Amino acid sequence: MKKLLGITLGVMTALGGFVDLGQIVFTMQAGALFGYQLLWTIVLGTAGIIVYMEMCGRIAAVARQPVFAVVRTCLGFRLGLVTLVASNLLNLLTCAAELGGIAIVLHLLTGLPERFLLIASAIVLVSLILLLRFQWIERIFGLAGLMMIIFAVSALTLRPNWNEFAHGLLPIAFQPDLKQPVLYSYFAVGSFSALLMAYEVHFYSSGAIEEGWKSKDLGENFMVAALGSVLGAVLTMALLVLGALVFLPKGIFPDILSTTVEAGTLPFGRKAVILALCGMLATLSGAAIETGLSGGYNLCQFFHLAWGKNRPAKSVPKFTATWVGMFFLMRPPRQKRPSRACETVAGVERAQSRASRSGLYVSGSST
Amino acid sequence: MSVHRLSSVLVVVLSFVLVDCSTEKKINSDELRSKIKSAISLAAETQLFIDYVQQGRSTRHYAEGHARYIYEEASEATGEVRRLKPDAGAESAMIEYITGIIGLQRQLATMQVSLDNPDNLAVVAKKVSEIQSRLQSANSLL
Numbered sequence: 001m002k003k004l005l006g007i008t009l010g011v012m013t014a015l016g017g018f019v020d021l022g023q024i025v026f027t028m029q030a031g032a033l034f035g036y037q038l039l040w041t042i043v044l045g046t047a048g049i050i051v052y053m054e055m056c057g058r059i060a061a062v063a064r065q066p067v068f069a070v071v072r073t074c075l076g077f078r079l080g081l082v083t084l085v086a087s088n089l090l091n092l093l094t095c096a097a098e099l100g101g102i103a104i105v106l107h108l109l110t111g112l113p114e115r116f117l118l119i120a121s122a123i124v125l126v127s128l129i130l131l132l133r134f135q136w137i138e139r140i141f142g143l144a145g146l147m148m149i150i151f152a153v154s155a156l157t158l159r160p161n162w163n164e165f166a167h168g169l170l171p172i173a174f175q176p177d178l179k180q181p182v183l184y185s186y187f188a189v190g191s192f193s194a195l196l197m198a199y200e201v202h203f204y205s206s207g208a209i210e211e212g213w214k215s216k217d218l219g220e221n222f223m224v225a226a227l228g229s230v231l232g233a234v235l236t237m238a239l240l241v242l243g244a245l246v247f248l249p250k251g252i253f254p255d256i257l258s259t260t261v262e263a264g265t266l267p268f269g270r271k272a273v274i275l276a277l278c279g280m281l282a283t284l285s286g287a288a289i290e291t292g293l294s295g296g297y298n299l300c301q302f303f304h305l306a307w308g309k310n311r312p313a314k315s316v317p318k319f320t321a322t323w324v325g326m327f328f329l330m331r332p333p334r335q336k337r338p339s340r341a342c343e344t345v346a347g348v349e350r351a352q353s354r355a356s357r358s359g360l361y362v363s364g365s366s367t
Numbered sequence: 368m369s370v371h372r373l374s375s376v377l378v379v380v381l382s383f384v385l386v387d388c389s390t391e392k393k394i395n396s397d398e399l400r401s402k403i404k405s406a407i408s409l410a411a412e413t414q415l416f417i418d419y420v421q422q423g424r425s426t427r428h429y430a431e432g433h434a435r436y437i438y439e440e441a442s443e444a445t446g447e448v449r450r451l452k453p454d455a456g457a458e459s460a461m462i463e464y465i466t467g468i469i470g471l472q473r474q475l476a477t478m479q480v481s482l483d484n485p486d487n488l489a490v491v492a493k494k495v496s497e498i499q500s501r502l503q504s505a506n507s508l509l
Contacts, residue, residue, distance in 0.1 A: 104432075107428075107432050108429045108432040108433065109428060109429075111427070111431060246415075250412075250415060251408060251411050252408050252411045252415065253404075253405070254412070255440075256436050256437070256440065258429070258432060258433040259412060261429065261433075262433070265424065266419070269423070269424055270424065270425065272424075273424070273426050274426065277429070
């Protein structure tokens with residue numbers, strides 16, 4: 001049972017990295033544009049992240065060295081510092097994006113205003129990190145993220161074309177009738193690199209040290225890295241298949257998070273919508289926690305400062321201040337006026353009137 | 368940097384921003400085609416969503432939230448149309464696009480307040496389908 005629960009580090013790491021805000025939308029877009037033709041990038045990316053995670057976990061378990069201590073040793077101070085700044089900027093932006101995604105998902109679940117939910121979710125996540133031990137964070141968000149399986153069940157229920165699916169697993173050179181090769185390449189590179197997000201391995205390697213892994217845990221390290229990543233890959237493939245099955249035939253290019261929920265729950269009812277939204281909430285929260293904590297881990301490991309989620313916050317003040325800062329550095333956007341139908345119709349009429357005056361809108365031709 | 372110098376820099380930056388906001392934005396045929404395709408996609412998405420709601424698959428909060436997000440997508444597009452100036456020869460496609468996207472925004476506004484009314488939703492779906500056809504015709508003009 002303990003070993004089974006140990007897998008949750010890999011599950012949370014992989015779900016937070018594989019099915020975060022950007023990846024959910026981007027992968028469905030890939031399916032909506034190119035059908036199954038980009039499946040091979042997920043296979044390649046998964047193999048890459050398993051090797052990368054296992055390697056970092058091994059160094060953490062055997063040498064007790066986290067990623068950014070190795071970065072400084074191998075790259076030197078200056079180049080290492082550039083890597084640190086770039087990495088933490090990415091963490092900051094990703095954390096802000098995930099928090100925005102959490103606010104959207106909570107809004108779709110509760111109907112409460114997004115701005116309030118954005119601030120409330122940041123406070124709740126910071127409180128949870130402060131209150132819970134590392135192992136419980138990974139268990140809660142890793143296991144809750146499994147609700148995302150509804151997307152895989154939905155993809156299977158909609159009956160994918162398995163011949164095309166198998167063909168999509170072959171790399172670019174074997175893809176017939178490739179349209180828009182530049183756009184295809186963009187999506188191929190994007191899908192592949194999104195699976196190899198640096199914060200995943202920074203979190204995983206630091207987590208291995210937090211959990212006190214030793215040389216005898218190397219077998220578990222491989223199992224955790226492989227199983228977590230394979231689960232993440234299955235869900236990512238399901239998202240791509242849903243894009244191919246639901247959006248491609250209708251010519252829809254999904255570019256908002258809420259549209260993806262529709263595809264993930266199309267064959268089912270209201271309970272599936274709630275399940276999908278809760279799954280998203282867990283994975284986006286996991287990703288926000290990963291990026292937030294990674295910010296603190298990276299900085300402290302690079303400058304050889306005391307760090308550790310399981311240590312009292314007061315004994316690691318710079319670590320705590322950094323990861324808490326990651327959650328609150330980005331300011332929420334100004335509140336838009338709530339859209340009311342009467343206002344919007346009046347707004348449309350004003351726009352028509354302006355367009356009409358500029359000679360571009362033919363009055364009365366609106367449907 | 369002195370306060371005076373800083374304020375001068377701010378004034379210059381602000382002037383550039385204001386000038387940029389007030390001028391027309393030239394749009395070539397490829398960009399217009401891309402905008403029309405986005406509008407066609409939005410129309411198709413609206414029809415899929417209406418179908419989804421009519422089948423009773425959505426929760427109340429999800430339907431309201433998603434309807435607003437789609438509406439905001441259309442609003443972003445209509446917000447910029449006044450500034451767009453098409454290439455010579457693309458004016459008729461541009462007019463069709465503006466007509467389509469404004470009509471779509473109007474239907475999305477109606478949809479937001481009709482989520483509980485299947486009859487109104489059916490009317491919106493029909494009109495959106497007509498808008499989609501017009502946009503497809505506009506795309507073929509380019």
